[in-house]
Amino acid sequence: xxxxLIVFDWDGTLMDSAGAIVASIRAAAxxxxxxxxxxxxxxxxxxxxxxxxxxxxxxxxxxxxxxAMADRYRHHYLAQDHQLTLFDGIGQLIAExxxxxxxxxxxxxxxxxxxxxxxxQSRLGTAFQATRCADECHSKPHPQMLEELMAELGVSAxxxxxxxxTTHDVEMAHNAGVAALAVAYGAHPRAALEALSPLxxxxxxxxxxxxxxxxx
Numbered sequence: 001x002x003x004x005l006i007v008f009d010w011d012g013t014l015m016d017s018a019g020a021i022v023a024s025i026r027a028a029a030x031x032x033x034x035x036x037x038x039x040x041x042x043x044x045x046x047x048x049x050x051x052x053x054x055x056x057x058x059x060x061x062x063x064x065x066x067x068a069m070a071d072r073y074r075h076h077y078l079a080q081d082h083q084l085t086l087f088d089g090i091g092q093l094i095a096e097x098x099x100x101x102x103x104x105x106x107x108x109x110x111x112x113x114x115x116x117x118x119x120x121q122s123r124l125g126t127a128f129q130a131t132r133c134a135d136e137c138h139s140k141p142h143p144q145m146l147e148e149l150m151a152e153l154g155v156s157a158x159x160x161x162x163x164x165x166t167t168h169d170v171e172m173a174h175n176a177g178v179a180a181l182a183v184a185y186g187a188h189p190r191a192a193l194e195a196l197s198p199l200x201x202x203x204x205x206x207x208x209x210x211x212x213x214x215x216x
Contacts, residue, residue: 003179003216005155006097007146009164010108012046012186014094015118017084018165020077021046021187025057028072034061046187047109047166049134086122087185089205094127097212103153106131107145107162107172129153141171146178161199161216163208170196183208 012018022043026036036042037057045053054061054069061069098104105128108115112133119125130152132145150160162173165186170193173180182198184190185205193201199215202208 001101001216002159003102003161004159005103005105005150005153006161006163006212006216007105007107007149007178009047009162009166009169010106010110010115010118012165013163013169013183014086014090014106014124015084015122016087017081018043018046018187020080020084024073024076024080025054027076028054028069029058029061031072032061032065032069034058043187044166047140047164047168049109049139050111052134052139053109081117082121084118084121086124087205089209091122091124093205093209093212094124096209097216098127100216102216103130103155104128105149105153107140107149107164107169108132109134109140109168111135140166140168141175143172143176143178146172146176150176150178165193167192167196170198173198181208181211 008014022039025042029036042057045056050070054066110133112135115133130149132148137144157177160178161181162178163181165183166188170180170182180198182193182201184201184203190201200211202211
């Protein structure tokens with residue numbers, strides 16, 4: 001076994017939620033009477049903690065209004081998150097990795113409440129030995145989430161793999177001295193991911209599963 005610990009991002013990697021996040025950011029901006037960000041700018045912030053994400057997505061909003069925008073974002077996202085599903089094949093892949101003896105973790109820009117809700121709805125709540133969220137640690141690409149997961153589970157950086165769909169995930173892995181595997185079916189474009197030199201960049205869950213079977 002090359003990697004004792006495999007850490008997944010959540011949104012855009014395990015769950016097909018990038019579109020809902022973008023729509024919720026844009027709707028929240030409209031609610032506050034400001035121009036919504038272009039889709040590419042809104043997609044770029046996926047994976048960051050909410051307040052960091054909103055500051056990047058709508059940089060000209062007065063500082064005192066980001067709390068209100070966060071509230072409107074949550075309103076729009078919660079109206080649809082019960083309809084969101086895992087990408088096809090993810091449940092089987094997680095079960096296969098667990099059966100092979102890998103420890104599994106999550107490092108996400110979601111809040112703890114948001115991740116716990118997603119774990120319940122997806123029925124993956126018992127699949128992961130440890131998880132970290134953006135309201136518990138520094139936001140990606142800071143390495144704190146990975147560092148805490150490795151410390152909790154007693155796994156070295158050399159035996160850890162980070163899997164994510166954004167440049168924030170790959171940069172976090174690099175910052176923690178951890179191998180990174182990118183997926184190009186989520187939020188960020190393939191070219192941006194490959195520019196950061198991950199081990200590979202999977203175009204689908206099927207490709208991801210094949211790479212892990214051969215290399216993890």
